[in-house]
Amino acid sequence: MATTSKPIIVVGAGLAGSLLGVYLARRGFQVDVYERRPDMRKTRISAGRSINLALSTRGIHALKEVGLYDDIMKISIPMKGRMVHHLDGTLHSQPYGKNESEVINAVSRGELNMRLMDLAEAQGGIHFHFNQRCIGMGFDEGLVYLKDETTAHTYTVTGETVIGTDGSASAIRADMQKVGRFNYSQQFLEHGYKELLIPPAPRGEFQIEKNALHIWPRKTYMLIALPNLDGSFTCTLFYPYSGENSFESLDREDKVSSFFQEQFPDVLPLMPRLTEEFFANPTGSLVTIKCDPWHVDDKALLLGDAAHAIVPFYGQGMNCAFEDCTVLNGCIEQHGRDWENVFRSFERLRKANADAIADLAVENFYEMRDLVTDPRFILKKEIEHVLEEKFPDRFVPKYSMVTFHRVPYSVAMKRGKIQEEILDELAANTERADRIDLEQASHLIQLKLVDAFSEVMPS
Amino acid sequence: MATTSKPIIVVGAGLAGSLLGVYLARRGFQVDVYERRPDMRKTRISAGRSINLALSTRGIHALKEVGLYDDIMKISIPMKGRMVHHLDGTLHSQPYGKNESEVINAVSRGELNMRLMDLAEAQGGIHFHFNQRCIGMGFDEGLVYLKDETTAHTYTVTGETVIGTDGSASAIRADMQKVGRFNYSQQFLEHGYKELLIPPAPRGEFQIEKNALHIWPRKTYMLIALPNLDGSFTCTLFYPYSGENSFESLDREDKVSSFFQEQFPDVLPLMPRLTEEFFANPTGSLVTIKCDPWHVDDKALLLGDAAHAIVPFYGQGMNCAFEDCTVLNGCIEQHGRDWENVFRSFERLRKANADAIADLAVENFYEMRDLVTDPRFILKKEIEHVLEEKFPDRFVPKYSMVTFHRVPYSVAMKRGKIQEEILDELAANTERADRIDLEQASHLIQLKLVDAFSEVMPS
Numbered sequence: 066m067a068t069t070s071k072p073i074i075v076v077g078a079g080l081a082g083s084l085l086g087v088y089l090a091r092r093g094f095q096v097d098v099y100e101r102r103p104d105m106r107k108t109r110i111s112a113g114r115s116i117n118l119a120l121s122t123r124g125i126h127a128l129k130e131v132g133l134y135d136d137i138m139k140i141s142i143p144m145k146g147r148m149v150h151h152l153d154g155t156l157h158s159q160p161y162g163k164n165e166s167e168v169i170n171a172v173s174r175g176e177l178n179m180r181l182m183d184l185a186e187a188q189g190g191i192h193f194h195f196n197q198r199c200i201g202m203g204f205d206e207g208l209v210y211l212k213d214e215t216t217a218h219t220y221t222v223t224g225e226t227v228i229g230t231d232g233s234a235s236a237i238r239a240d241m242q243k244v245g246r247f248n249y250s251q252q253f254l255e256h257g258y259k260e261l262l263i264p265p266a267p268r269g270e271f272q273i274e275k276n277a278l279h280i281w282p283r284k285t286y287m288l289i290a291l292p293n294l295d296g297s298f299t300c301t302l303f304y305p306y307s308g309e310n311s312f313e314s315l316d317r318e319d320k321v322s323s324f325f326q327e328q329f330p331d332v333l334p335l336m337p338r339l340t341e342e343f344f345a346n347p348t349g350s351l352v353t354i355k356c357d358p359w360h361v362d363d364k365a366l367l368l369g370d371a372a373h374a375i376v377p378f379y380g381q382g383m384n385c386a387f388e389d390c391t392v393l394n395g396c397i398e399q400h401g402r403d404w405e406n407v408f409r410s411f412e413r414l415r416k417a418n419a420d421a422i423a424d425l426a427v428e429n430f431y432e433m434r435d436l437v438t439d440p441r442f443i444l445k446k447e448i449e450h451v452l453e454e455k456f457p458d459r460f461v462p463k464y465s466m467v468t469f470h471r472v473p474y475s476v477a478m479k480r481g482k483i484q485e486e487i488l489d490e491l492a493a494n495t496e497r498a499d500r501i502d503l504e505q506a507s508h509l510i511q512l513k514l515v516d517a518f519s520e521v522m523p524s
Numbered sequence: 525m526a527t528t529s530k531p532i533i534v535v536g537a538g539l540a541g542s543l544l545g546v547y548l549a550r551r552g553f554q555v556d557v558y559e560r561r562p563d564m565r566k567t568r569i570s571a572g573r574s575i576n577l578a579l580s581t582r583g584i585h586a587l588k589e590v591g592l593y594d595d596i597m598k599i600s601i602p603m604k605g606r607m608v609h610h611l612d613g614t615l616h617s618q619p620y621g622k623n624e625s626e627v628i629n630a631v632s633r634g635e636l637n638m639r640l641m642d643l644a645e646a647q648g649g650i651h652f653h654f655n656q657r658c659i660g661m662g663f664d665e666g667l668v669y670l671k672d673e674t675t676a677h678t679y680t681v682t683g684e685t686v687i688g689t690d691g692s693a694s695a696i697r698a699d700m701q702k703v704g705r706f707n708y709s710q711q712f713l714e715h716g717y718k719e720l721l722i723p724p725a726p727r728g729e730f731q732i733e734k735n736a737l738h739i740w741p742r743k744t745y746m747l748i749a750l751p752n753l754d755g756s757f758t759c760t761l762f763y764p765y766s767g768e769n770s771f772e773s774l775d776r777e778d779k780v781s782s783f784f785q786e787q788f789p790d791v792l793p794l795m796p797r798l799t800e801e802f803f804a805n806p807t808g809s810l811v812t813i814k815c816d817p818w819h820v821d822d823k824a825l826l827l828g829d830a831a832h833a834i835v836p837f838y839g840q841g842m843n844c845a846f847e848d849c850t851v852l853n854g855c856i857e858q859h860g861r862d863w864e865n866v867f868r869s870f871e872r873l874r875k876a877n878a879d880a881i882a883d884l885a886v887e888n889f890y891e892m893r894d895l896v897t898d899p900r901f902i903l904k905k906e907i908e909h910v911l912e913e914k915f916p917d918r919f920v921p922k923y924s925m926v927t928f929h930r931v932p933y934s935v936a937m938k939r940g941k942i943q944e945e946i947l948d949e950l951a952a953n954t955e956r957a958d959r960i961d962l963e964q965a966s967h968l969i970q971l972k973l974v975d976a977f978s979e980v981m982p983s
Contacts, residue, residue, distance in 0.1 A: 246765070246809050252710030306705070350705050 072097045072192075074209055074224035076237055078173070080368030081386040082230035083181035087131045088294045088394045090188035095428035098191065099211055099223065101198040106179050115221075116298050117262065117291045118177070119144065119278070119380035121468045124165065127387035130394075133184055137177060141170040142292045147279035149437050151237040154331050158277065159437065159446060167469045168379060169278070170335055171291045199231055201240045204361040205502035209237075226404045227365040230386075233354055233374035238367055246349040254351040254376060254430070256286065257306045261342050263335045265296025272335050273298065280433055281329050286310075286433035288329055300332070303351075303434065312348050330412045353423050357416055368393060368411075378429040379467060381422050381474075389472070390414060425467060425481075445488040447498035452487075452506060459510050460484065483513050529652075531556045533668055533683035535658045535696055538682070539633065540828030541689035547853045549647035554906055556683065557650065558670055560690075564636050575719065576750045576758050577636070578628040578737070578839035579605065580927045586846035589853075600629040607778060608896050613790050617736065618896065622912055626928045628737070628839060630750045632795025634851050636781035652765075654753055658695045661674045661686065663703060663820040668696075685863045686824040691847075692833035697826055702767040706815065713810040713835060713889070715745065716765045720793045720801050731794050732757065745769075746893035747788055758895035762810075762893065763917055767895040771807050778807045810835045812882050816875055819867035827852060828869075832878035835906060837888040838926060840881050847930070848874060880933040884926060884940075904947045906957035911946075911965060918969050919943065942972050 073089055075082050089096045120128075120141060128134040145168050146160040161167060185191050192391070196214040198459070208221045229237030233453050241247055272293060273279060281509065290298040305311040315321050318340040325333045333339065354374040359468050360366040369386035387405035393411050397421040400406040436442040463481030472480075484523040487509045491501045529957050532548055534541050537559035548555045579587075579600060587593040588667050614633050620626060644650050648963050655673040662669070667680045688696030692791040700706055724732050730751060732738060738749040738757070749757040768874045777799040790799065813833035814834040819825040828845035859865040895901040908921040922940030925942065931939075946968045950960045 244713040246811075250711070252707050252709070253705040352705075452925050 067218060068155075069493070070345060071095075071225040072221060073224070074099065074227045076209065077231035077235075077371070078182060078193055079197075079230060079369075080180075080181065080383050081180055081371075081390065082180055082228075083185055084127060084131065084387055085192050085228060085368065085393070086193075086389055087133075087181060087188060087228055090185055090191040090392075091131070092397065094190065094225075095440065096185075096191040097222070098185075098193045099197040099199055099209070099222075100193060100195050101194065101214065102354060104142075104182075104193070104195045105175060105459045106182065116174055117171050117293055118174050118383050119291065120172045121384050122493065123381075123391075123471055124384040125170075125386040126471060128393060131184065132251065136180060137172060138386060140294060140500060141172040142294065143168040143170055143277050144278045145289070147277070147433075148274050148279045150281045150282075152330075152331075155445075157275075157438075159443065160450075162469055163450055165466065166274075166509055168319055169468060171278075171293070172421070173293065174383075176265060199229075199236045201239050202227065202229075202365060204240070204244060204364050207364045223303070224239045225402070226363060226415070227385040229365060229367045229371045230369050231371050233370045234333070235367060235371035237365060238356060238371050241356070241361060241365070241367070244361060244383060247358070252353045254427070255305050255308075256303045256430075257312055257348040257350050259302050259304070259312065259343065259348050261300045261302065261336060261339060263290060263298040263300055263332070264337070264446070269296045270446045271296050280437060281332065281343070281345060282434050282437050283328055284435050288332065289433070300336075304359065315343070324521035331452045333349070334343055339424075344367045350410070353427060355414070355420060355423060359412045360405075363404035363408065364413065366393075366404075366408045372415075374417075374424060375423045375426045377426070380432055381467065382424060385422050385474070386420065386460055413430055418474040421478040421514070425474065425478055426484055445492050448491055449484075449499050449503065450490055450515065452510070455503060456507070459514055460487075479513065481494065483517075487513060530554075530684040531903065532680070533558065533681060533686045535668065535686065535688045535945055536560070536694075536830070537637075537654075538651055538689065538691060538828075539637055539842050540830075540849065541648070542637055542644055543586060543590065543846055543849045543904075544687060544689055544827065544852070545644035545650050545652075546592075546640060546647060547849055549644055549650040550590070551853075551856065553649065553684075555644075555650040556681070557644075557652045558656040558681075559652060559654050560673065562633060563641075563652070563654045565641065565780050565918060570704065575633055575750055577842050579631045580749065580843050581635075582840070582930055583846040584629075584852045585930060589850060591641060591902045595639060596631060597629070599635055599753060600631040602627040602629055603737045603750070603755065604735050605737070605898060606892075607733050609740045609788075609790060610897065611740060611742075611787070611789075615733075616902075618902070620911075621924060621928055622909055626924065626967055629734075629926060630737075630752070632752065634843075635863065655802045658688075658690055660699045661688075661696050661821045661824060662700070666823045668751055672964065682722050684861070685822060688824060688830045689828050691945050692829045692831050693723075693809060694826060694830035696816060696824055697830050698824070700820060700824070701813070703820060706817070708815045709813070711812045713886075714764050714767075715889075716771055716807040716809055718761045718763070718771065718802065718805055718807050720759045720795060720798060720805070722749060722757040722759055722791070723796070728755045730755050730757070735781055738898060740791065742787055743894050747791065748892070759795075762889070765807070772780035774802070775973050777803070793946065797800075813885060814879060814882060815872070817851045818871045818875070819864075822863035824866065825852075825863075825867045825870065831874075832882060833887045834878075834882045835889065836885070838881065838885040840885060841925065844878065844881050844933070877933040880937040881926070884922075884933065884937055900951060903955065903957060904951050907947055907950055908943075910957050910960060911969070914962060915966070915969055918948075918973055929955040939973065942976075946972060949976075965982045 072095035075086055078098045082098055086096055086098050115459050125134060128137055141196060144187040147160055149157040161169060198212045198214050199209060200208045200212050207223050207227060209227055210221055212219045213320050229236055229378045242249055259470055263272055275292050281288040288300055288302050290300040292298055307313040315324060321343045325339060352374055354377055359372045375382055387415060392414050396407045396410045452460040453462055463477060465483060466477035488510060489508055495501050531554035534545055534555060534557040537557045542555055545555055562567055564979045575731050584593060587596055605617050608616040628634050641652060657673050658668060659671050660669045663715055666682050667687055669680055671678045690696060701708055722731055734751050740747040746763055747759055747761050749759040751757055766772040774783060780799050780802045784798060812835055813835055826849045851873050855866045855869040859869060881898060890900045911919040912921060922936060922943060925936035949968060954960050
């Protein structure tokens with residue numbers, strides 16, 4: 066595609082904006098990316114919410130498309146399953162996938178972001194403008210309002226079109242909300258989160274199993290841990306904001322220590338700076354944001370968290386945003402510079418899927434903090450893997466559809482509900498996954514997933 | 525209750541704010557009411573959204589409490605049922621209630637509002653400040669930001685506490701949204717609305733049945749008409765905003781005439797100024813707004829549309845807001861000036877009910893525009909009235925629970941769903957309401973509404 070006199074403006078150089086920049090620059094567009102924060106490649110800054118992430122199939126597909134997959138794999142740690150830490154110290158391992166290739170990959174948000182920016186710049190035609198905060202947008206003329214954070218100078222720019230990848234607190238979206246008939250919802254969980262660190266052992270060893278996502282499920286709340294390359298683990302405590310047992314009630318160092326001593330006794334010795342970090346680190350909130358439309362005419366589009374912020378419990382926030390970029394790239398392939406049609410197609414392809422993963426992510430909080438300790442839940446997980454082995458074209462576990470396939474999230478959700486019914490029926494008659502009635506299973510799958518369900522399972 | 529040095533600030537002198545002013549002034553509070561518009565008693569201004577309204581039991585209860593019921597009845601028109609206008613010109617009447625006392629009452633929004641302001645001022649201790657637009661609020665210090673619309677002067681006031689009755693576009697709520705972890709949603713229907721007039725006949729006679737709410741249901745859209753005292757009817761066309769058949773496509777006078785000629789042939793001759801009004805009157809949008817919390821500490825509370833804007837299809841917007849006032853008055857009775865507890869109790873008592881009527885109101889759009897012409901729906905309505913007659917303590921139609929009772933909306937919604945199942949079962953076996961199996965009915969009611977349902981039907 067030929068270059069144009071006016072650049073495409075991307076607002077936000079986080080993961081979504083940087084990857085989008087790569088896709089756009091590869092198509093020959095001139096691109097200007099405005100980012101509120103300094104250049105993280107030059108200034109040591111916090112990477113923002115959650116310092117490590119779980120990269121899985123949808124995100125990997127995008128990284129493969131832009132040629133960054135191999136590089137990123139070198140700096141990521143495969144997590145083969147959940148490692149459940151019971152209160153009595155016993156461990157229980159639950160594999161995520163059917164084999165060693167179905168793993169999720171812990172990767173540093175900051176590292177990934179920096180490499181995406183490097184890759185974007187290597188395409189040519191793209192310029193990152195750091196310390197430039199977007200403070201809103203006027204849609205009639207496509208004006209983006211910016212403020213130079215170093216000089217406090219405010220100014221406006223216009224482009225061929227504008228794509229807002231400015232995250233869950235999107236300034237572009239805030240101004241869309243003032244345009245007529247904009248559907249919008251923001252729903253907070255009662256739980257907040259706090260990040261804490263398990264440092265590496267003195268010689269850099271991992272202090273707990275490296276290749277797992279660790280969970281300490283405690284029914285109404287939980288602690289999780291993901292590995293980092295340096296041997297440390299980033300732990301996140303998900304706990305109510307207020308009430309009897311809450312971040313609010315943990316207001317003294319001794320209370321924090323007792324709480325960990327009682328609830329996470331195996332972690333306490335691994336966190337020498339627990340109380341210090343607990344009070345130094347902020348308590349983050351967990352919000353689901355849905356809105357529509359995502360675009361205003363041919364003037365502006367929201368993408369990633371700006372369009373659909375989700376809670377982190379399915380590990381899909383980044384993966385979904387990366388899939389957004391893949392899909393938008395396909396829409397540009399199809400409609401060229403007819404931006405209104407590009408944006409409309411994108412929204413038609415993505416909205417139902419963004420809604421689905423948003424709901425799935427909230428549901429998964431209950432699974433992670435509570436169900437993973439339930440014998441019946443564990444049995445059903447085992448039955449799922451048996452069914453997938455026996456009926457590979459017809460039955461893929463919901464978690465796998467979301468994580469290891471690229472079937473639309475909305476289809477994964479619908480099929481997942483039907484599969485849950487099948488699992489309930491099969492689990493009712495047995496206590497061992499290897500003893501389920503395969504004829505009954507075959508019949509149920511044919512009846513409920515094949516005959517009654519019009520949407521096929523894409524491979 | 526003794527007066528205090530600082531007044532209570534009420535933002536907005538619409539129906540909710542004016543009635544609330546009456547309740548507060550009667551309790552001896554000093555009250556300052558700030559209203560964006562001029563005093564409608566002195567200046568002829570538009571009454572805002574929908575110029576007539578359907579007053580029913582919840583609203584009547586509040587008017588009785590403040591002693592305004594008899595006066596308002598004198599200026600209202602009872603509507604005994606729906607008058608359905610079929611395309612072929614035939615009429616079908618569907619009573620709302622079980623007898624002549626169960627009617628809804630068409631009343632002028634402007635008249636009602638003015639009488640509420642008069643009544644409030646007659647209590648003493650209350651001052652209305654007109655042409656004062658609230659532009660926001662700072663919750664730390666309880667500062668209300670105001671702008672004098674006549675001088676453009678901006679200033680702040682503080683009070684003992686602040687109650688935002690500033691409607692669906694509430695400025696108080698907009699600033700609450702900036703406070704952390706505020707759950708919020710605004711959802712627009714695809715339909716907009718436009719008001720049109722059927723004037724009185726030359727001698728002031730009503731040109732169609734006076735004591736009815738007229739509906740021209742056309743499956744995906746509808747026209748309705750409510751009577752006014754002067755013999756006219758205010759009609760409202762609910763129609764899609766955009767698309768093939770929409771307000772957008774009705775862009776020429778001849779298209780509007782043909783549309784009415786085809787779809788509402790009996791109305792066309794009664795609307796001599798149709799096309800003129802059609803293009804002069806604005807197309808309004810229909811939004812449902814939900815949020816929580818409704819209060820910030822003891823500093824401010826939202827009430828009425830500001831807290832829970834709903835679509836008009838159950839005729840409950842004003843009635844719900846008036847019930848808010850009744851309930852808030854009860855909370856003040858209980859907790860006095862402990863505003864945080866007053867607000868918290870109010871929210872606990874009202875939130876689920878506001879959510880329920882919001883959902884019921886959206887559902888009722890489908891009933892009004894489509895179902896009212898369905899023979900099975902009509903049969904079920906008739907069966908409902910039989911059941912209410914035979915089992916008056918146990919079965920009250922959903923519409924009646926909402927409209928003629930003060931049972932919490934959330935209970936009406938839950939019981940309504942169960943009752944729908946019962947009606948489906950009974951309607952499956954008969955084609956005449958007077959031939960239903962009363963033993964089966966009694967059994968179903970006992971089983972589903974009495975045994976299985978813990979919440980009793982308040983009278």
